Amino acid sequence: MRIKSLLAVLAITTTLTVPGLALASEVTFTTNMRSYGGDGAYLAYYVTDAQGKYVGSLWMAGGKARYYEHLSGWYRATGGDTGEINGITGASVGSGRSLKITLDLADTLFDAGYELHIDSAVEDMRDSPNEVVVPLTSAGSGQAATGSRYVADFTYTR
Amino acid sequence: MIRSLHRWFGLVAAALITAITLSGTALSIFPTSEALTIPAAQQISVAELATRIQAVEPTVEQIRRAPSGRITAYYFDGDQPVSSIIDPATGTPVGSADTSGLERWLTNLHRSLFLGDTGRLIVAGGAVTMLTLAVSGLFLLARRAGGWRHILKPAKGTGDRRLHAVISRLALPGLLLSSLTALWMTAATFGYLPEGAGAPPFPSEVSGTTGIQVASITVLQEAPVGTLRSLGFPAAGDATDVFTLKTDAGEGYIDQGNGELLAWNDANWLDRVTNLLAMLHTGQGMAWLGLLLGLSALSVPILCWTGLAVWLRGRGERRGASASANHADTIILVGSEGGATWGFAETLRKSLSEQGMQVHVGPMSSFDPARWTSARRLILLAATYGDGEAPASARGFIECFRRTPVRQGLSLAVLGFGDRSFPAYCGFAADVARVAEEKGWDTLLPYNTVDRQSPQDFARWGRDLARTLGLGFELNHLPTRPKAWELSLISRRDYGANVQATTVILRFSLPKTSFRQRLTGKAFPRFEAGDLVGVLPEGSDVPRFYSLASGTKDGFLEICVRKQPGGLCSGQLTALEPGQPVTAFVRSNPSFRPARGRKPVILIGAGTGLGPLAGFARANKASRPMYLYFGARHPASDALYAEELSNWKTEGRLADVATAFSRTANPAYVQDILRKDGARIGKLIAAGGQILVCGGREMAAGVATALSDILTPQGVNLATLKAEGRYAEDVY
Numbered sequence: 001m002r003i004k005s006l007l008a009v010l011a012i013t014t015t016l017t018v019p020g021l022a023l024a025s026e027v028t029f030t031t032n033m034r035s036y037g038g039d040g041a042y043l044a045y046y047v048t049d050a051q052g053k054y055v056g057s058l059w060m061a062g063g064k065a066r067y068y069e070h071l072s073g074w075y076r077a078t079g080g081d082t083g084e085i086n087g088i089t090g091a092s093v094g095s096g097r098s099l100k101i102t103l104d105l106a107d108t109l110f111d112a113g114y115e116l117h118i119d120s121a122v123e124d125m126r127d128s129p130n131e132v133v134v135p136l137t138s139a140g141s142g143q144a145a146t147g148s149r150y151v152a153d154f155t156y157t158r
Numbered sequence: 159m160i161r162s163l164h165r166w167f168g169l170v171a172a173a174l175i176t177a178i179t180l181s182g183t184a185l186s187i188f189p190t191s192e193a194l195t196i197p198a199a200q201q202i203s204v205a206e207l208a209t210r211i212q213a214v215e216p217t218v219e220q221i222r223r224a225p226s227g228r229i230t231a232y233y234f235d236g237d238q239p240v241s242s243i244i245d246p247a248t249g250t251p252v253g254s255a256d257t258s259g260l261e262r263w264l265t266n267l268h269r270s271l272f273l274g275d276t277g278r279l280i281v282a283g284g285a286v287t288m289l290t291l292a293v294s295g296l297f298l299l300a301r302r303a304g305g306w307r308h309i310l311k312p313a314k315g316t317g318d319r320r321l322h323a324v325i326s327r328l329a330l331p332g333l334l335l336s337s338l339t340a341l342w343m344t345a346a347t348f349g350y351l352p353e354g355a356g357a358p359p360f361p362s363e364v365s366g367t368t369g370i371q372v373a374s375i376t377v378l379q380e381a382p383v384g385t386l387r388s389l390g391f392p393a394a395g396d397a398t399d400v401f402t403l404k405t406d407a408g409e410g411y412i413d414q415g416n417g418e419l420l421a422w423n424d425a426n427w428l429d430r431v432t433n434l435l436a437m438l439h440t441g442q443g444m445a446w447l448g449l450l451l452g453l454s455a456l457s458v459p460i461l462c463w464t465g466l467a468v469w470l471r472g473r474g475e476r477r478g479a480s481a482s483a484n485h486a487d488t489i490i491l492v493g494s495e496g497g498a499t500w501g502f503a504e505t506l507r508k509s510l511s512e513q514g515m516q517v518h519v520g521p522m523s524s525f526d527p528a529r530w531t532s533a534r535r536l537i538l539l540a541a542t543y544g545d546g547e548a549p550a551s552a553r554g555f556i557e558c559f560r561r562t563p564v565r566q567g568l569s570l571a572v573l574g575f576g577d578r579s580f581p582a583y584c585g586f587a588a589d590v591a592r593v594a595e596e597k598g599w600d601t602l603l604p605y606n607t608v609d610r611q612s613p614q615d616f617a618r619w620g621r622d623l624a625r626t627l628g629l630g631f632e633l634n635h636l637p638t639r640p641k642a643w644e645l646s647l648i649s650r651r652d653y654g655a656n657v658q659a660t661t662v663i664l665r666f667s668l669p670k671t672s673f674r675q676r677l678t679g680k681a682f683p684r685f686e687a688g689d690l691v692g693v694l695p696e697g698s699d700v701p702r703f704y705s706l707a708s709g710t711k712d713g714f715l716e717i718c719v720r721k722q723p724g725g726l727c728s729g730q731l732t733a734l735e736p737g738q739p740v741t742a743f744v745r746s747n748p749s750f751r752p753a754r755g756r757k758p759v760i761l762i763g764a765g766t767g768l769g770p771l772a773g774f775a776r777a778n779k780a781s782r783p784m785y786l787y788f789g790a791r792h793p794a795s796d797a798l799y800a801e802e803l804s805n806w807k808t809e810g811r812l813a814d815v816a817t818a819f820s821r822t823a824n825p826a827y828v829q830d831i832l833r834k835d836g837a838r839i840g841k842l843i844a845a846g847g848q849i850l851v852c853g854g855r856e857m858a859a860g861v862a863t864a865l866s867d868i869l870t871p872q873g874v875n876l877a878t879l880k881a882e883g884r885y886a887e888d889v890y
Contacts (some may be wrong), residue, residue, distance in 0.1 A: 039262065052398075063275070065349060069357060072390065072402070076360045091274075124257050126232040126241050127220065129393070149239045 024104040025158055029059070031118070032098040032152045038122040040092030041150045042067055043099070044074035047136070050113030054078065059101050060085040062092040070121035073129035110136050120150045161550060164294040165469060171287040172462040178284045179455035181268040182336065186452025188261055189226060190445040196228045197245035197252060204386050205378035210249025212372060223386040225443025230255040246383060278344060285340040292333045295326050301543060304582065304881065312883040320748070322464040325457045332454025339439035346432050354429040357409050358421035361400065367415030368397055375417035381405055472498060480507060486518035489533050493522040493540035493552030493586065498611055499575050503539050505635040509620070513629050522552035527565040535602055536568055538590060541575040546585025559593055569600035573619055574607040578887055602626065617700045634699050642694060643669050643682055644739045645715060654796035657821060660721040661766060661796055662732050665714050684710045685744045687773020688751040688888065691717060694741045695727035702727040703745070705852060705888055707769035709777055718769035718798060750850065750888045756782050758847035760839060762861055764789035764828050767853025770888060772799045774850070781810035785842065789818040789828035789857065828857060829864035836868040843874055848884045858889040
């Protein structure tokens with residue numbers, strides 16, 4: 001799956017209150033799922049700042065708002081506000097499948113203490129908030145991180 | 159309108175709803191197997207449960223309780239995430255909580271046909287279809303029964319049509335519940351319903367401390383495990399996180415430092431309704447209901463099949479070319495609901511056309527004598543629907559018929575099609591015949607009827623018609639030629655030769671069938687006394703029906719036959735010698751047999767009508783009170799079954815036997831002995847008794863009058879008894 005979203009960059013930049021024109025570059029998220037033997041997983045991608053405060057959402061895999069409460073980290077941060085993911089929602093990701101998203105992200109997000117979180121949940125299976133937590137750094141680009149339950153590995157490349 | 163709605167929705171969606179209901183039936187087993195295998199529930203608090211689990215698995219992140227009472231804990235084993243079913247008595251894991259692949263596969267098939275959201279919408283369409291079918295079917299059932307009052311009474315009719323009615327009535331409540339709850343669940347999934355109360359906003363202020371023991375949190379101490387839905391533990395190392403509690407009453411957050419309730423939202427009515435309906439649909443938490451719904455769902459493929467069979471048969475009978483209305487000399491108009499009467503019309507059209515006549519066939523609703531410029535004969539073949547109503551293809555006929563002036567030179571015949579087990583037998587056709595008589599239409603043939611699509615009745619009427627027209631044809635209507643068998647005569651007993659009424663009791667052996675034939679359903683069908691045997695005489699394709707005087711259990715097939723002057727079939731049968739074969743098939747006749755139970759049964763008959771009644775007595779090994787009243791000519795000549803009857807009375811298979819002989823010094827008919835015994839009959843009926851009458855038409859009419867006279871003073875009428883299945887006739 002390859003999606004380019006300008007709205008994603010808006011969502012981030014507005015919350016970051018960057019004055020003037022933000023410099024942005026293309027970033028690709030690659031998420032490979034384990035064969036966890038269940039229905040499609042919901043995945044919420046969002047960013048927190050150095051203090052652990054929610055900054056904004058980057059992607060939501062899974063279309064039904066009534067299940068978002070199971071993405072408990074994201075849900076806690078946003079109060080389940082679907083306005084946060086308006087236009088950046090896709091399908092849930094099946095067991096053993098992978099998801100590739102390409103976004104324009106503000107350069108200021110990197111090497112500034114920001115962390116990318118992935119919460120995941122599967123019907124009738126455990127909720128897995130903070131399945132993946134990785135700092136957004138230039139050096140981290142291309143480094144695979146392992147998830148705790150459903151995500152086999154996650155990589156972002158600038 | 160309702161019928162075509164029912165038909166087309168059924169035809170179009172049969173495959174879809176079969177897939178949905180079969181997967182639903184398979185799924186319905188899981189809640190029960192879960193209920194049988196989960197550890198016993200405990201009457202403890204959530205605090206106690208959480209403490210027990212935490213003692214065994216310190217890394218526990220979340221505890222969930224399913225409506226079935228199954229408790230699942232999510233924790234880590236080393237760095238391996240685990241989910242286990244927990245025994246609440248000890249807090250120890252007893253097995254994996256992962257849903258089986260099969261159940262998941264079935265669930266996905268059932269709710270989305272593996273097509274994601276598109277599939278969910280298709281399945282929801284299936285639920286709408288099923289709801290439409292259930293509601294329209296309910297209306298059709300009511301019409302069929304002759305009104306809403308009669309809808310719970312025993313179903314009438316035969317074959318696929320009856321099977322369809324019987325099964326759908328059993329399954330309707332379950333199917334209505336399943337489809338309505340399914341639609342609610344779909345609406346909830348797609349967010350078409352107003353929002354439930356949901357979770358309160360996450361608390362912005364927490365105590366900032368950590369480490370309270372779950373055992374000492376008041377909110378958890380006060381919540382019984384029975385109300386728990388889930389309890390989430392704060393993430394390790396995050397002082398701002400909280401306990402998240404969800405119960406039937408609502409959901410909220412608890413501080414992990416001081417155990418105080420930080421925020422709480424009560425569940426609203428919508429949450430409750432959605433939870434309840436999900437439980438009603440899945441049976442999770444109500445396993446018995448799940449099984450009932452599963453059984454109801456299992457009926458859908460059968461209903462699709464029988465519905466399709468009924469429709470196909472009706473369609474197959476409608477083919478054939480007919481002359482245009484203004485050129486035809488003979489007009490046949492059909493009043494039919496299910497389509498069977500069209501088949502008779504087609505047989506009639508064919509026979510008349512072969513005689514060189516120009517025949518037009520159309521529905522009764524197209525009645526328009528002004529268009530029939532060349533017509534000389536009008537034949538109305540009219541079925542009846544429910545309680546004497548006009549069938550579908552005769553809507554508005556009777557009003558139009560009343561308004562239209564009589565056409566000179568056009569003679570009219572009315573033939574009614576019906577089922578004697580219904581209260582208003584041929585009610586609509588009889589109305590039409592009455593109007594015709596009142597208006598003074600020329601009569602082609604007197605009004606007559608065909609009972610239960612009897613080819614014999616139809617052929618008899620056909621002979622009258624042929625005679626009237628001065629032609630020689632035979633109406634041979636065989637809707638489906640049943641598989642016939644060779645039956646060989648074992649024995650015969652002769653009666654009545656000296657009263658000019660040769661009557662024989664014929665006993666045939668049953669064809670030997672192998673185990674394999676029985677398994678594949680190709681064996682000689684099972685039958686009971688009161689069912690019919692169709693005998694195909696040599697020289698004719700029209701079967702003659704006789705009531706059976708024995709059942710499969712007796713090990714032989716027995717009938718009583720009286721020799722009719724000039725009768726083809728009765729002549730051959732009464733001349734049959736042991737060892738000689740006849741060709742025959744069995745047809746079930748479920749409306750004429752004793753109802754189940756121990757209520758009294760009054761058997762009334764005359765002549766060969768004694769046959770099935772003797773069969774009922776023979777089968778009455780349980781000594782249920784059965785009273786037999788029967789008429790014959792003379793004790794010395796045609797007292798059929800005399801020896802058996804006296805034996806059965808001694809053995810208790812018959813409570814009493816009363817006989818009327820019409821050719822003795824004190825002649826009496828069966829209705830006379832009924833009147834004499836009126837007080838007892840009244841009592842038996844008051845006790846819930848059932849009356850079964852078998853014999854000639856005149857005898858049956860006399861019996862009906864006598865019974866009316868006996869029962870009317872105690873406020874019972876035969877029509878009501880008939881509607882309740884407590885008065886049934888088998889007449890010929």
